[in-house]
Amino acid sequence: MLEEWVESARALRLRLVEGGRWAEADRVVAEVLGRAVGVPSTTGPALAGLSYVAGGPRPGAARCPDRPDPVPPERELAMRAILLTNRGVDRAGSVELAERVLDSAAWTEAGCFWYSVMALAYAGELTSARAHCARAAATEGWARSARQRDALTLVRARLATWAGQPRQAAEELESLLARGVYPQFAGLSVAWLAAALVDLGELGRARDHFREHDLDGALDTTPDRAELLAARGALHRAEGQFLLGYQDFLACGRELDGWAVANPAVLPWRSQAALCAHALQRGPLAASLARAELVAARRWGAPRPIGRALHAAGWDSAAQLTEAAALVHGAELVQVRHDLGLLLAARGQQLAAEEAFAAAREAAAMIGNTRWAARAAPPPLTSQEGRIAALVRAGLSNKEIAARLGVVVRTVELHLSQVYRKLGVSGRSGLIRG
DSSP: OHHHHHHHHHHHHHHHHHTTOHHHHHHHHHHHHHHHTTSBTTTSOOOTTSSOOTTOOOTTOOOOTTOOSBOOHHHHHHHHHHHHHHHTOOHHHHHHHHHHHHTSGGGGSHHHHHHHHHHHHHTTOHHHHHHHHHHHHHSTTSSOSHHHHHHHHHHHHHHHHHTTOHHHHHHHHHHHHHHOOOGGGHHHHHHHHHHHHHHTTOHHHHHHHHHHTTOSSOOTTOTTHHHHHHHHHHHHHHTTOHHHHHHHHHHHHHHHHTTTOOOTTTOOHHHHHHHHHHHTTOHHHHHHHHHHHHHHHHHHOOHHHHHHHHHHHTTTOHHHHHHHHTTOOTHHHHHHHHHHHHHHHHTTOHHHHHHHHHHHHHHHHHHTOHHHHTOOOOOOOOHHHHHHHHHHHTTOOHHHHHHHHTOOHHHHHHHHHHHHHHHTOOHHHHHHOO
C-alpha cells in the first residue's frame, strides 16, 4: 500500500539524516512527492515528516477534513523550495520555485501557499512574501476554511515581525489566540507571539504567555518544538538568564538537526547560543558556534542571517558589529547597536559610544520597544575604568587584570562596580554581552 511505503520512506529519510547523508534524504522526499501528486489528501499518504517547515503537520497528526482535493503537482515544487531552504543551498533556485508555485493556479492550495511564502521569507524576499499575503487576503473565497484563514494570519504576523513591526504582529496573534486557533497552529501561535513580545521588550507578558499555555517545561512532545524553544531561549536571554537561554537554543539545534535543517535563516540557534555563551564567559565555545553560523549564513547569502552571525562573531570587533548593523533591522538592529556602544565605551571611545547608544534608542523607538527607547546614554568611563572594562571583555579575571595593571584586586573590583553602574549592565556577563 502507498501509505506503508510512505512510512518506510519516512523512516529511511530519518536514518539518512542521522548519518549525514542529506542529499540521499532529499531524493527520498522527492520520490515520495512524485508518487503522492494527484492523490486526494483525505485518502492518500500523509506527507508530514518529510521536510521541516514551521507549522507543518507532524507524522501521526489527524487528517485535515477541509482538504479533500488531490495534491497538486505544484506541491512538489513548493516542498523542493523548502528542501533547498532547509539545506541552506541555492537561494536563487528556492526563490524561483516558490514564485513559480505562487504564480500558478495552485497558489490557493494551503500547502503550496504556506511552503512557498515561507521559502520567500527565509530567502529575505519579504516584500514579495508580503505582497502574496496581501493578494490572498484580497481574494474572495481564498480563506475558505479555518485552517487557511489562520495560516494566513500567522504568516502575515511573522512577516510583520521580521519587517520590524512587532506591535502589528503581536496584535494579530493575540486576536487569533483569543478567538481560537486551528489546532495545527496552536504551538506556533504561542511561539511567534512570544517572539514579537520579546522584540517589544514586554518580557513579563511573554513569560506569562508561556505559562498560560503550559509551555515553560521540557516541550518534549510539543508540535513546533523548535520554534517554541527558539522563542523561549530569546526570552531567557533578554531576561539575563543566559544558561537557560543557551540550553534552549542547543535543544532547538538538536531538533532541527533531526530534520536536516542547516540554514540559519530558518532559526538562528547557533548565533543565539553563541551570544549566551559569551555572557557565560565561554569564549571558545561561543566563537565556534558563531563561526559555524557565519559560514552557513554566507553560503545561503541572505543579508539578515549574515548580519545575525556577524553580531555573534563580532562581539569584540567594532568593524564586524558595524557591518552587522547594516544587514539587520528591527529588534536585532537595536541589540547590535547597543552592543557596539558597550564595546566602544569599554575602549574609551566615548563619543562614538554615545552615537551607537543613540542609534539603538532610535531603532527601539521605531519598533515600539519602550524598554530600550527610554534608556539614557551612560556617563563616560574614566581611562582606568575603560581599560578594566576592555580587559574584562577580553576574558581576563579580576586577579589577572590586577596583575596586568599593577593594582590590587580590590581596586579592580571598585572600578568594575562603577563600570557596571555607568553602563547599566548587570555584572560581568552584562558587560561581556549586554
